[in-house]
Amino acid sequence: MLNSQWLKTFVKLTETGHFTQTANQLGMTQPGVSQHLKKLEQQIGAPLITKIGKGFELTREGELLLGFALKAERQEADLREAIQQDDPNIGEVRIACSGSMALYLYPKLLKQQSVHPGLLLKVEVAPNHRSLQLLQNNEVDLCIVTQRTVQSSLVQHHIGDEPLCLVVPAGFDGSPSVFADLESLGFIDHPDGQHYAERLLTPNFPEISAVSAGLRTTGYINQLSQILVPVTQGLGYTVLPETAVRSFEAQANIRIVELKEPVSDPLYLTAKKHRTLAARYDWFSKKIAELCGQMSSS
Numbered sequence: 146m147l148n149s150q151w152l153k154t155f156v157k158l159t160e161t162g163h164f165t166q167t168a169n170q171l172g173m174t175q176p177g178v179s180q181h182l183k184k185l186e187q188q189i190g191a192p193l194i195t196k197i198g199k200g201f202e203l204t205r206e207g208e209l210l211l212g213f214a215l216k217a218e219r220q221e222a223d224l225r226e227a228i229q230q231d232d233p234n235i236g237e238v239r240i241a242c243s244g245s246m247a248l249y250l251y252p253k254l255l256k257q258q259s260v261h262p263g264l265l266l267k268v269e270v271a272p273n274h275r276s277l278q279l280l281q282n283n284e285v286d287l288c289i290v291t292q293r294t295v296q297s298s299l300v301q302h303h304i305g306d307e308p309l310c311l312v313v314p315a316g317f318d319g320s321p322s323v324f325a326d327l328e329s330l331g332f333i334d335h336p337d338g339q340h341y342a343e344r345l346l347t348p349n350f351p352e353i354s355a356v357s358a359g360l361r362t363t364g365y366i367n368q369l370s371q372i373l374v375p376v377t378q379g380l381g382y383t384v385l386p387e388t389a390v391r392s393f394e395a396q397a398n399i400r401i402v403e404l405k406e407p408v409s410d411p412l413y414l415t416a417k418k419h420r421t422l423a424a425r426y427d428w429f430s431k432k433i434a435e436l437c438g439q440m441s442s443s
Contacts, residue, residue, distance in 0.1 A: 154181040235263035241276035249388035305437030306409035331363025
């Protein structure tokens with residue numbers, strides 16, 4: 146790596162065109178200026194100037210080095226300015242969360258980018274373990290997960306709870322409080338289907354533990370926005386977070402069943418403990434906490 150002090154001396158020498166003036170302006174001796182130039186030439190492996198009488202001209206290598214040094218100065222100045230400004234309305238905002246949370250949050254968070262076009266919102270849809278991995282790898286700066294992490298390098302804040310919903314067709318003529326009637330309808334499975342179903346159905350249907358073969362499945366799809374489509378057509382029931390259910394367009398064709406034992410997943414806004422986030426994250430962190438808090442109290 147080239148010595149920054151020697152580069153500074155070289156740039157000043159090209160500005161003044163004179164060793165004595167350079168020395169005076171930098172508070173050095175003339176031999177000191179010559180020494181810096183000599184050391185740079187040793188690092189570069191080529192002469193940087195050609196002396197002509199009392200003056201000099203830059204060699205090809207000198208011109209290349211001057212261009213490099215001036216570019217480095219501009220980049221350093223830009224860096225210092227960016228660090229000092231930390232504009233809350235400019236830059237990327239990188240967040241990871243589940244698909245259901247993305248459906249709920251993304252349209253609302255985009256409004257901030259509409260007001261401040263200098264922002265760029267990036268949302269990565271991923272399960273808990275993948276969201277935490279993205280955070281650890283600095284691929285995102287915030288993530289929302291439903292589980293406590295044991296990683297000491299992360300800090301979490303509980304920002305709300307996401308209710309799980311048992312969803313049946315609007316015209317379902319059985320009794321949703323009778324597990325046998327749900328079984329006759331069939332379960333529409335999805336990547337988190339079995340996990341959600343176990344969490345919500347087990348405390349509400351004691352007889353479910355006797356079903357050793359698992360739920361009778363009548364469909365499967367891994368596209369979140371399409372999971373409720375077969376439910377609207379009377380092909381089965383499913384279990385989803387309320388955020389995903391409320392985001393579904395055909396609300397008139399589905400029904401959320403009221404259960405004796407409601408079940409919710411806690412939501413944790415997670416970040417790196419020792420990583421200071423840019424000012425632009427302040428608004429997004431507060432807005433996410435506000436929206437998730439509203440969801441919990443609704």
